[in-house]
Amino acid sequence: MNNVFVYLEIEEGIVADVSLELLTKGRSLANQLNCKLEAVAIGHNLKGLEKQVFPYGVDVLHTADDARLYPYTTQPHATILIKLFEKEKPQIALMGASSIGRDLGPRVSSALHSGLTADCTSLEIGGHEDKKAGKTYTDLLYQIRPAFGGNIVATIINPDCRPQMATVREGVMKKEIFAQNHVGKIKPIEVAEYVSETDFAVSIIERHMEKSKVNIKNSSIIVAGGYGVGSRENFKLLFDLAEVIGGEVGASRAAIDAGYADKDRQIGQTGITVRPKLYIACGISGQIQHVAGMQESAIIISINNDANAPINQLADYRINGELEEVLPKMIQFYKKNTK
């Protein structure tokens, strides 16, 4: 009762990174709250799935296994979660801010009248005092997210309704094994008792899933370009540097909107969140929506011809100058010093 729950997204038997990241976060919240971490797997052929999630600190794994539950459709998954949550009364329920989580979360929160905060960038535990009602609360979930197009950061709470629900984008939280030998309990769900025929009203006629071609998220070095790169041709300079130092190329939205780079390279609030060892920002001014996706990088180098570009505030190294001049030199001296 009153534990932390994470909904697992599963594609072809593999638990999605975003779910594992949430398990890591969920584990630390559960430790803080002194409660258990439970995970919910809804799909088909789930045998053995526990091996993927127990090391992340899952104490209880609920499994709803039925051929009709994979691939994901809204209503059967929603119905199972709603009924399970009514029974188990979680205090916190987390899911990915993905195509699935953002389809499922609102439906569940609406049925439970629980409230839901989309796209959180940080989750913390804290108290709250409602002076007007003369009430104090402890151990609430602070659901922290950018608002208003990313121009402000808001901390949202649900003082009175449970579960406190939040979605988080892939890459925002860190994924970390809790204990390789951690084992939890498996609790199968009697699917037939939960879902009815009407839940299967929407059916999938055709489905094409693609694996993302660009692997920016897992790259430890990122060379990112902004509007200041100036053209698609100039982006080649970034690809050249990335190739010699073993990195991937990312981009700001302004660069993508201008057609200099492809959409799947976008870093930021509405793109991918990254935390590489080295982030080289070339011709990026550092607007908050971009910074939201890269500020956790260990080392940041900014190459900008404007000494006052906001990104310089974050940079460990600021190179004041034209990227057209700097990038070839970086390649040249990297090669010279590694020979």
Place this chain on the structure above:
Amino acid sequence: MGLKIVVLAKQVPDTRNVGKDAMKADGTVNRAALPAIFNPEDLNALEQALRLKEKYEGSTVTILTMGPGRAAEIIREGMYRGADNGFLLTDRAFAGSDTLATSYALSKAIEYIGKFDVIVCGRQAIDGDTAQVGPQVAEKLNLPQITYAENIVSAENGKIVVVRRLERGVETVSGPMPMVVTVNSTAPECRPRNARRLMQFKHARTITERQESNDDYVAMYSERPYLNIQEITALDIKGDAAQLGLSGSPTKVKTIENIVFQAKESKILGTSDDEIDELMKELITNHTIG
């Protein structure tokens, strides 16, 4: 037999073009400094509705918007582009609504207006980026939902077929009507205003707008009833006060902060060969690269 379609559309501040004056010194948003626009994905939704209307003779498209009096602008804009009529859901009781209270009010309003075959929403509104209202309305009306629609392929014989665009793929799905569909920005752009319709509907007004303006066209509004934009309130939709506005909103904003970066201590370099050479050596020696 035509379809009855309702489009949920919201007037939003244009957060895409936030200038320096958009934020007040205390970190709150200066709404007055931002132009109010038709939420972009709601225009994609409207276009899908209008295509259905063209495809199935006798169909009607109704716009429903919840907001302050000036949100009537959204309904007129919708009419210029092809919608038949619209309802403005407006009441002080809705102030402070989060997405759940908003969905509750919208779902009650839909029940009040009538029966619909298709309820089309945008995927998300740019002022909150939550993408919750569509699915929450569906749940409140106990209807199925299809999210992230890129193309409503057909809606006939009680069945709707939709192509959805997901993060990592595409899906074609079908389901029974009535159905709630939310539309992505990757769907076709909305057609522009039609000049003839602009002339036809430019005097469309809510009762409040008519009372506030001095022009006296009483005869015109009784002759041309389509120029009446209907205004509905919490009372009309028989909303349960506990589920409306602030009291119907489980989520509360605890704090709002302007974003300030912690300035790091950084090394400042020029572009000379020596400086770049030094930098690369340093990165290699401390194993950042190489």
